[in-house]
Amino acid sequence: MTSLPANTLTVPATNTECSNNNNTNASRRLSQTITDIVTGSTPTGRNRSSSSPPSPTKLEQGPNKISIEFDGGGQIIVRPNRIVRGVVILNNVKQIQASQIRIRFRAEEMATAKVKEYGLETKIERIDQVITTYFDTTTKVWGTEPSPYLMSSWDAIEPGEHKFPFALKFPNVNFPPSTDDPVGFSIHYIWSAHLDGPSYNPGMQSKEYIMPYRPIVCAPPTKEWTFNQTIINDKRVPIAHVAAIMPRGAFCPDEDVQMQLVVESIPSDLIVSSVGYTLNKCSVGQLQLQRGLARKTRCRKILQGSLGVSGNNGGVRVPVNFHVPTRLVSPSFQSRHLCVYYEIVFNIQFTSHGGLLKSNPSGECTVPIGITNLPHNHLLHIPNLTSVQSYLQSKESPIFFDPFLDEPPNASSIPSELWGPLTAALSTPPITSPPNYFSLSELPSQFIQRDREEKTVFTSRLIKAGMAQELGDPITLVQGSQYQFA
Structure with missing residues (x-):
């Protein structure tokens, strides 16, 4: 067996490690998982020399370990058209045999429902x-390229710390953006590193790194709406008319909301005594089963406040001003099994100032509000x-490319009318080649058009109650198509 090839990057060992490397079975909460990303060492440069590496530094005795370190540490958020760079780190205390080292990136939407089993x-x-996998892409960072007709060879990796860059x-x-609400429903974007053993023997796998993803959603044009x-009381009797005047339909995190609330009491003896408001983030998860629709909802309070309404005769017009926070606020969206929307709930308390029997009725008014991550004036910027x-329409998938390039090769620079002849020319053996089975030419990977493929896996199992x-x-199953997402 041979040693590492010359294009492998090998650096002396450092003392940087993941702070939570023994927490692989913990919850996949985004606030916890991003802190698992290695953040201590210097990011790999784009123009690092590919000359022969120095001899790796010997490590103290311990288990072999493979991990991932991202440029930018724990502050990375994946977005459309963004490039993510990093290194796969292999720490081995003794010589190991491997055919290749791979890095994998995938996106999964999971919907889980616990229901009562009837008939038993x-x-x-x-x-x-x-579990729906939106995409699952992988690339080799070290080793031999796999072939459908030839078993991969393997090489020896000497003890030490080895780094393999990727982009x-x-x-x-x-x-859809990352989420973990409601319980049992989630959307995750997951990284992992893999070392394949020789001839399909067991290898190693890193822990899974969950990276937050945010789509780019622009607000609609500014237009005031009402x-x-x-509001009705417990006896289904109308007690007040409420109007919420909104300056526009959608807002962004870190923006100020300035609106007007108008309340007009219907009974003449009612006055408005207090008004409180709450901004809620509502997450609805649903799973269509044979016997009905399993549906679960969770609402998080993003912020709340109160309004001054002193000195009124049953009718008030008060300004409502609050700042949309950045924490826990992601764009409104809808996927196969999840829907996230926002609402402003006004809790209005009334007091009766006439008659022998005084009452304090109350009611709620729920106003929909959209959340995006870009204002409308950024549309052309x-x-x-x-x-x-x-x-839902695009078949494009994330692509790995040479980490020493600034951008992946642009296939669109080739005119579309030449793709057919070019592909045929690259895939056809030369006329002068001997009729040998192993003389088939290879199509360069940067010219191969691979469409994104979604996969769905359904599982079901019985458990004891509790x-x-x-x-x-x-979950109580509901019937009827009116509950399903559009």
């Missing part, structure tokens, strides 16, 4: 789960923003 014992429940460009496509609602596609407490109580 009453103490039996069932967990149904659907990936995300397509100009909007996918939301009207009639962001390069390629108007060419962003939806994942198990899988992390999923909460069993």
Whole structure:
């Protein structure tokens, strides 16, 4: 067996390690998983020399380990048309044999529902789960290129710390943003590194690094609109008309909302005593099953406040001003199993000042509000923003490319009418070649057009009642198409 090839980057070992490397079975919460990303060492340069590496520094005895370090550390957020760079780090305390080292990037939407199982014992429940993989792309950072007709060879990797750079460009496509709400439903963008053993023998795998993803969504044109609602009491009697005057339909994080709230009491003896408001982020997860629709909802309070309404005769017009925070606020969206929307809930308290029997009725008014991550005036300021596609129509997938290049090779520079002749020419053996099975020419990978393929896996299992407490109580199935997403 031979030693590492000359184009492998090998650097002396450092003392930088993941702070949570023993926490592989912890929850995939975004606020926790990003801190798992290695952040201590210097990012790999784009123009690093590919000359012969120095001899690796010997490590202290310990288990072999493979991990990923990203340029930018834990502050990276994946967006459309963005390039992500980093290195795969291999720490081995003794010589190991490997055929290749790969890095993998995939996106998964998971929908899990715990429901009661009817027709069997009453103490039996069932967990149904659907995992949809939007894309799953991988590339080799070291070793031999796999072949469909030739077994891969393997080489020896000497003890020490070895770094293998990589680069990936995300397509100009909007996918659903990362989320973990409600319980049992999630969308994750996951990195992992793999070392393949010789001749399909077991190798090594890193922990999974979950990186947040945010699509680029621009707000619609500015246009004032009014939301009207009639508040009724417990006896279904109307008590007030409410109008919310909004300056526009959608807002961005770190923006100020300045609106007007108008309340007009219907009974003449009612006055408005207090008004409170709450900005909620509502996440709805649903899974279509044979016996009905499993549906779960969770609302998070993003912020709340109160309004001054002193001195009124049953009618008030008050300004409502608040600042949209950046924490826990992602764009409104809808995917196969998830829908995230925002609402402003006004809790209005009334007081009766006439009659022998005084009452304090109250009611709620819910105003929809859109959340985007770009205002409308940025529409023409962001390069390629108007060419962003939806994942529902586009077949583009993230692509790995040579980490020593600034950008991946641009296939669009070749006229489309030449793709057919070019592909045929590159795929056809030369006329002068001998009729040898192993003389088939290879099509350069940068010219191969690969479409993104989605995969869906459904699983179901029976459990005893009370198990899988992390999923909460069993979901009650609902009937009717009116509950389904559009």
